[in-house]
Amino acid sequence: MILGRRESLTGRVLLIILMVVTLVPFVSLFVTALHESGTYPTGISWPARPHWGNFVEAFRAADMGRLLASSLLIELGVVPVSLAIGTMAGFAFGQVRMRGYQFAYFAFVLGLTLPYEAILYPLYYQMRSLGLLNTRWAIILPLIALFMPFSIFWMRAHFVNVPRDIVEAARIDGANMWQSFWRVQVPLAMPAISSLAILLFLWTWNQFLLAIVLVDDPLKRTMAGALGAFQGHYGTDIPLLCAGSLLILTPTLVVYLIFHRRFSTALLQGAVKG
Amino acid sequence: MAQHLVGWLFAAPAIAFYVAFVIIPLLHTLQYSLYRWDGIGPSTYVGLQNYAHLFSNSTLLKSILNALKLIVFFSVIPVALGLLIASTIRRIAASRLAGFARVIIFIPQVIPLVAAGIIWSWLLASNGLVNQVLAAFGLKHVTRAWLGDFTFALPSVGVIGAWVLLGLCTLLLLAGMTKIDPEIYEAARLDGAGPVREFFAVTLPALRQEIGVCVTVTVIAALASFDIIYISTQGGPGNATMVPGYAIYYLAFFQREVGQASALAVGLMILVLLFILPIQWLTRERKR
Numbered sequence: 001m002i003l004g005r006r007e008s009l010t011g012r013v014l015l016i017i018l019m020v021v022t023l024v025p026f027v028s029l030f031v032t033a034l035h036e037s038g039t040y041p042t043g044i045s046w047p048a049r050p051h052w053g054n055f056v057e058a059f060r061a062a063d064m065g066r067l068l069a070s071s072l073l074i075e076l077g078v079v080p081v082s083l084a085i086g087t088m089a090g091f092a093f094g095q096v097r098m099r100g101y102q103f104a105y106f107a108f109v110l111g112l113t114l115p116y117e118a119i120l121y122p123l124y125y126q127m128r129s130l131g132l133l134n135t136r137w138a139i140i141l142p143l144i145a146l147f148m149p150f151s152i153f154w155m156r157a158h159f160v161n162v163p164r165d166i167v168e169a170a171r172i173d174g175a176n177m178w179q180s181f182w183r184v185q186v187p188l189a190m191p192a193i194s195s196l197a198i199l200l201f202l203w204t205w206n207q208f209l210l211a212i213v214l215v216d217d218p219l220k221r222t223m224a225g226a227l228g229a230f231q232g233h234y235g236t237d238i239p240l241l242c243a244g245s246l247l248i249l250t251p252t253l254v255v256y257l258i259f260h261r262r263f264s265t266a267l268l269q270g271a272v273k274g
Numbered sequence: 275m276a277q278h279l280v281g282w283l284f285a286a287p288a289i290a291f292y293v294a295f296v297i298i299p300l301l302h303t304l305q306y307s308l309y310r311w312d313g314i315g316p317s318t319y320v321g322l323q324n325y326a327h328l329f330s331n332s333t334l335l336k337s338i339l340n341a342l343k344l345i346v347f348f349s350v351i352p353v354a355l356g357l358l359i360a361s362t363i364r365r366i367a368a369s370r371l372a373g374f375a376r377v378i379i380f381i382p383q384v385i386p387l388v389a390a391g392i393i394w395s396w397l398l399a400s401n402g403l404v405n406q407v408l409a410a411f412g413l414k415h416v417t418r419a420w421l422g423d424f425t426f427a428l429p430s431v432g433v434i435g436a437w438v439l440l441g442l443c444t445l446l447l448l449a450g451m452t453k454i455d456p457e458i459y460e461a462a463r464l465d466g467a468g469p470v471r472e473f474f475a476v477t478l479p480a481l482r483q484e485i486g487v488c489v490t491v492t493v494i495a496a497l498a499s500f501d502i503i504y505i506s507t508q509g510g511p512g513n514a515t516m517v518p519g520y521a522i523y524y525l526a527f528f529q530r531e532v533g534q535a536s537a538l539a540v541g542l543m544i545l546v547l548l549f550i551l552p553i554q555w556l557t558r559e560r561k562r
Contacts, residue, residue, distance in 0.1 A: 011363040015375045018359060022378050022441060025393045028403045032396065043403030089288035098281030104289060111296060113546050115498035117519045118539040121306065121313075121526040122299035145295030148288050177280050206386035208501045213527070224386035224501075231392055231505060238396065245392050249385055256384045260377045267383060267442070268449055 033243035040238060058244035062230050063219060071205060071223045077140035078204045082147045083197055087189065090155025091181060095164060111149035116209050127214055138214035139222065143207060147200055158192040195266040205252065223248055307536035324537035334538060337516040340428060341497045347432025348439055348496035353488045356443030361473050364451045379441035391505030394434040395421060421507050427514045434502050439495060443488045450484035451477060486557025493549050518542040
C-alpha cells in the first residue's frame with residue numbers, strides 16, 4: 001500500500017494548506033490591529049510596540065455593549081417566533097397534509113431562491129408607512145417571513161418521516177390535535193428544531209442588507225450591520241478598523257468554537273436540504 | 275373535514291407572515307417595474323421599457339454579466355477545488371488532523387460576509403498581505419491595489435467569495451464521499467484503477483446530489499451577491515464590479531429610479547430560477 005501512504009501524506013499536506021489559507025487572513029487582521037492607530041502598516045508585520053489599547057478604543061468606539069444587546073434583542077424577536085410558526089406549518093404540510101396544501105408548500109419552496117434584494121424597496125416603503133423604519137421591528141418582521149421557506153422546508157422534511165398515527169386516528173378534533181402537537185410531536189422534533197434554531201440564529205446575526213437599508217442607527221442593527229457602519233466611520237484608520245472587526249467577530253467565533261459540532265452538522269444538513 | 279381546516283389553521287401564521295412581508299412586497303416589485311417613479315412624486319406607466327433598458331443600458335447589462343462571471347469564482351472554483359481536496363483527504367477523513375481541520379475550515383461560513391469583505395479589503399490593499407507575499411517571491415512588478423484596478427477588481431472580489439465558499443463545498447463533498455461504500459473503491463483498485471480513474475468512475479457519479487447542492491448554494495451566492503461588493507468596492511472602480519444586487523440598492527435609494535431598480539430585481543429573480551431549476555432537475559434523485 002505504498003500508493004495509499006503517499007496519498008495520505010498528500011492529503012495531510014493539503015489539509016494543512018487549506019487551514020493556513022483559512023487562518024492567515026485572521027492573523028493579518030490581528031497583528032495589524034496591534035499597530036499604532038492611524039498608521040498604515042504592511043500585511044503581516046509585528047509592531048515594534050504592540051498597542052493593545054486599540055481594542056479598548058475600538059470597544060468604546062463601536063459601543064460593543066449596546067451592539068451586543070441590540071443583536072440579542074433582534075434574535076429574541078426573530079428566532080422563537082420563526083421556530084414556532086415554522087414548526088407548525090411544517091407539521092401541517094408534512095403530517096396533516098390537508099387538501100390543497102401542495103400549492104401553499106410550493107409557494108414557500110419557490111421562496112428558497114428569492115434574493116432579498118428583490119423585495120428591498122417595497123419592504124422599505126412598507127416599513128415607512130407602518131412607522132417602523134429605524135426600529136428593530138423593521139428587521140424582525142421581514143426576517144421572520146424571509147426565513148419561512150427554509151424553516152418550513154426543514155421541518156416538513158422531519159414531519160414527513162414521522163408515522164401518521166395521531167393524525168390518522170379517526171375523528172380527532174382540533175383541540176386534541178393542538179395538544180398532541182405540543183405534547184408529542186414537538187418533543188420528538190427537538191433535534192430538527194434545535195438545528196434550525198442554530199441556523200436561524202446565525203443568519204439573523206449575520207444579516208446585513210435589511211439592517212443597513214431599514215435601520216439608520218447602527219445601535220439598533222444586527223452585528224453585521226453594525227460592522228458595516230464601523231467600516232464607514234473608521235475605514236481609513238486601518239489598525240482601529242482591524243481591532244474593531246476582530247471585536248465584533250469575537251462573540252460569533254466564541255459561540256462557534258464552543259458549539260462547533262452542532263454548527264457544522266446543522267450547516268451541512270441545512271445546505272443539503274436547502 | 276375538520277382535519278383539513280385544522281391543518282390550514284396550523285399553517286396560517288406562517289402563511290400570514292409570508293404573504294405580508296414577502297408576497298405583497300414581491301407583487302409591488304412587479305408593479306413598480308412597469309412605472310417610472312422616483313419613490314416620492316407621481317409615477318408614469320411605461321410598460322416594459324424598464325425591462326428593455328436591462329439589455330440596452332450598458333451599466334445594467336454589465337451588472338448582469340458581472341454576476342455571471344462571478345459564478346466562475348463563487349461556484350466553479352470552490353466546487354472543482356472542493357472535489358479535488360475532498361477526494362484527496364477522503365482516506366484520512368476520520369483522522370484527528372481532519373477533525374481539527376473541519377473546525378477551522380468552517381470558520382469563513384460562520385462569520386458575516388461583511389467581515390470577510392473587510393478582512394480581504396485589507397489583504398488586497400496596496401500594503402496588504404497579498405502584495406507582501408508576491409513581493410517576497412520576486413513578483414513586485416505585479417503588485418497593485420487589487421480592488422481599485424479596472425482589470426483585477428472583479429476577479430479579486432471573486433477570490434473573496436471563493437475563500438468564503440471553498441470550506442463549505444469541501445466539507446459537503448467530503449460528507450458525501452464518506453457515505454460511499456468502501457468496497458466499491460476496493461473493487462476499483464483491484465481492477466487496477468488509479469486515483470484519477472477511481473475519481474471519475476466511482477466518486478463523481480456517487481456525488482451527484484452533493485454537487486447539485488454545492489452548485490445551487492454557490493450560484494445563488496454569486497448571482498445575488500451584495501454584502502462583499504458593498505464593503506469592498508461599492509461596484510467600482512467605474513462599474514468594474516457592479517452586480518445586480520448592488521445596482522438595485524443604488525438605483526432605488528440613491529438614483530431614485532425605483533421602476534428601473536424593480537425591473538432589475540425581477541430580472542435577477544428570473545436569472546436565479548433559470549440557473550437553479552435545471553440544476554435541481556438534473557441532480558435530484560428521482561424518488562420524490
